Amino acid sequence: xxxxxxxxxxxxxxxxxxxxxxxxxxxxxxxxxxxxxxxxxxxxxxxxxxxxxxxxxxxxxxxxxxxxxxxxxxxxxxxxxxxxxxxxxxxxxxxxxxxxxxxxxxxxxxxxxxxxxxxxx
Amino acid sequence: xxxxxxxxxxxxxxxxxxxxxxxxxxxxxxxxxxxxxxxxxxxxxxxxxxxxxxxxxxxxxxxxxxxxxxxxxxxxxxxxxxxxxxxxxxxxxxxxxxxxxxxxxxxxx
Numbered sequence: 001x002x003x004x005x006x007x008x009x010x011x012x013x014x015x016x017x018x019x020x021x022x023x024x025x026x027x028x029x030x031x032x033x034x035x036x037x038x039x040x041x042x043x044x045x046x047x048x049x050x051x052x053x054x055x056x057x058x059x060x061x062x063x064x065x066x067x068x069x070x071x072x073x074x075x076x077x078x079x080x081x082x083x084x085x086x087x088x089x090x091x092x093x094x095x096x097x098x099x100x101x102x103x104x105x106x107x108x109x110x111x112x113x114x115x116x117x118x119x120x121x
Numbered sequence: 122x123x124x125x126x127x128x129x130x131x132x133x134x135x136x137x138x139x140x141x142x143x144x145x146x147x148x149x150x151x152x153x154x155x156x157x158x159x160x161x162x163x164x165x166x167x168x169x170x171x172x173x174x175x176x177x178x179x180x181x182x183x184x185x186x187x188x189x190x191x192x193x194x195x196x197x198x199x200x201x202x203x204x205x206x207x208x209x210x211x212x213x214x215x216x217x218x219x220x221x222x223x224x225x226x227x228x229x230x
Contacts, residue, residue, distance in 0.1 A: 035219065037164075037219075037221075044205075044207065044221060044222075044223050044224040045156070045158075045164065045207050045209075045221045045224065046221065047209070047219030047220065047221055048219075050218070050219060059216065059217065059218055059219070060217065061217050061219065062122070062217050065217070095163060095164075100166060100169055100175070105152075105154075105169060105170065106152070106154070106210075106211035106218075106219075107152075107154040107166055107169035107170070107209070108154070108156075108164075108166060108209075109166045109169070109175060111163040111164055111165075112163065113163060114163060
């Protein structure tokens with residue numbers, strides 16, 4: 001079964017840091033581009049970061065650039081999101097999402113269950 | 122940055138056809154993907170590349186893309202189709218390329 005499982009969320013104070021992980025299984029992780037998408041409570045989906053299959057190409061949303069860092073370890077079938085200088089507006093459910101096609105469709109066909117990040121004092 | 126505009130809500134009676142629009146400047150030049158999200162659940166891809174349907178998605182779901190508007194069409198709407206729907210594109214001309222629309226709440230009357 002193709003599956004993504006996020007972990008690492010929790011409560012953090014403003015200005016703090018968290019590292020999210022996404023464990024992939026059931027597919028050849030190293031062949032697929034990956035993304036992080038978040039959803040603030042009661043709000044819509046927001047794309048926040050992309051990484052190519054090799055890790056050589058990375059993009060960020062303007063709202064997180066300079067504070068968040070995406071990375072992957074293909075040997076461990078894992079995707080990561082290092083989040084620094086967290087703000088209240090970063091409070092959201094964070095999803096990792098797999099590209100639908102090996103050639104980079106930029107559609108996301110498999111999503112994790114999400115991990116909640118709460119930034120509050 | 123590229124902006125996608127969706128109506129906040131669409132209502133339809135069971136058995137009828139629902140059409141959810143996604144507006145963007147010359148959106149026909151981009152590939153549009155659509156997601157369904159039910160409360161407390163992760164999104165599900167229902168349409169990719171404007172009108173492609175992933176395996177397991179009913180034929181009742183279809184998509185089109187022309188001019189400045191992409192449309193998700195759900196035929197013979199069922200109660201189980203009630204959900205939030207999001208369109209999404211990839212703007213290759215941007216340094217921040219991933220874009221979602223604001224979402225549309227589909228209510229089945």
